[in-house]
Amino acid sequence: MSNTYGDWLKQxxxxxxxxxxxxxxxxxxxxxxxxxxxxxxxxxxxxxxxxLDQALGTGDVLxxxxxxxxxxxxxxxxxxxxxxxxxxxxxxFALSYFPGVLQTKRYARxxxxxxFPPVSEAxxxxxxxxxxxxxxxxxDPVTPVVWVLLDxxxxxRPVGSEGxxxxxxxxxxxxxxxxxxxxxxxxxxxxLHPMLHSMLSxxxxxxxxxxxxxxxxxxxxxxxxxSAVRQLQSGYDLxxxxxxxxxxxxxxxxxxxxxxxxxx
Numbered sequence: 001m002s003n004t005y006g007d008w009l010k011q012x013x014x015x016x017x018x019x020x021x022x023x024x025x026x027x028x029x030x031x032x033x034x035x036x037x038x039x040x041x042x043x044x045x046x047x048x049x050x051x052l053d054q055a056l057g058t059g060d061v062l063x064x065x066x067x068x069x070x071x072x073x074x075x076x077x078x079x080x081x082x083x084x085x086x087x088x089x090x091x092x093f094a095l096s097y098f099p100g101v102l103q104t105k106r107y108a109r110x111x112x113x114x115x116f117p118p119v120s121e122a123x124x125x126x127x128x129x130x131x132x133x134x135x136x137x138x139x140d141p142v143t144p145v146v147w148v149l150l151d152x153x154x155x156x157r158p159v160g161s162e163g164x165x166x167x168x169x170x171x172x173x174x175x176x177x178x179x180x181x182x183x184x185x186x187x188x189x190x191x192l193h194p195m196l197h198s199m200l201s202x203x204x205x206x207x208x209x210x211x212x213x214x215x216x217x218x219x220x221x222x223x224x225x226x227s228a229v230r231q232l233q234s235g236y237d238l239x240x241x242x243x244x245x246x247x248x249x250x251x252x253x254x255x256x257x258x259x260x261x262x263x264x
Contacts, residue, residue: 005065010038012056026055030207041079043224045209079222080201080213081130085137089145089204091236093195094154098168101134102148102175107168108132110160138180144203146181148172149240150249151195152188155256166260173253176246184243185252193242194235202233 013023013034020038024031028051036042044052049063056062084090084101092099097111108131112124119127137144158165175181186193198216212223212232223229244252 005043005062006038006040009034009052009062012058013038016056018056023052023055027051033208036083036208041082042208042211045224045226048209080220081134083203083205083211084134084201086205086208087144087203088206089147091147091149091202093149093151093200093236093239095151095195095199096154096157097159097199098150098154098172099148099199099201100131101137101146102172102181103131103135104164104168104171105132106164107159110164138175141180148181148183149195149236149243150183150185152185152252155185155253158260162260166257169253169257169260173250173257176250176253182246183249183253184240184246185249186239186243187252190242193239195239200232200236202229202236 013020018026020034021031023029024034027034027048029048033042033044033048037044037048043066044062046063046066049066050060052058053060053062090101092101097103098107100108103111105128109124109128112127112131115124138146155169159168172181172183176183186195198214201213202210203213204210209224209226210229210233212229214221214223214232223232243249
């Protein structure tokens with residue numbers, strides 16, 4: 001995401017002699033939210049931009065030149081990876097692949113090896129390490145709260161060998177049975193549902209507005225528009241209402257893993 005907006009905000013703040021905390025107090029926001037806007041990781045809501053204009057005496061500049069709520073970013077996941085570490089609740093929807101934060105090493109390596117155009121082994125190794133490091137957020141037994149909504153296609157489409165699929169699915173079963181995450185499966189019998197367009201991550205924070213992230217075809221969109229985030233949250237909730245309950249979802253995961261050759 002271009003940071004021209006955040007750089008300009010920082011320049012205006014410093015020109016008026018305000019710290020991030022002082023501006024946050026004036027604009028009735030949090031200091032961390034100001035920091036994320038200035039760093040280009042967040043886009044303020046229209047109301048936030050209005051209050052920033054008022055606090056800085058910039059007329060309606062920040063309100064008028066808001067970046068689009070849905071933007072493709074060049075290094076499209078880096079900002080999201082940072083925010084993922086700060087989230088207190090994450091809800092994932094997986095359409096074709098298991099969410100990155102839940103991927104096993106072999107499953108993740110298989111996906112990265114299938115990248116097109118191909119990349120060097122060194123690049124693949126760096127990406128693999130980064131992806132596996134994301135799972136460290138699950139080492140905390142409480143935060144973030146993680147809910148996972150899986151389209152049945154993610155279970156049925158083989159990624160690598162049957163052993164890799166069995167291992168991946170069993171990993172989710174273990175996380176679910178330990179109480180660390182919740183998993184619900186949207187079975188094929190549901191037919192069309194609101195989440196068929198792409199994968200989705202919804203994130204909530206202690207002191208910042210929620211955001212959404214969608215990804216597909218090698219590009220991602222970090223969505224900060226409150227109305228757009230609410231619409232995606234509603235679509236997620238609607239799809240979740242059609243999913244199998246937790247107990248039935250775990251039973252399906254176990255049966256699928258067994259079908260791939262896991263017999264524990």
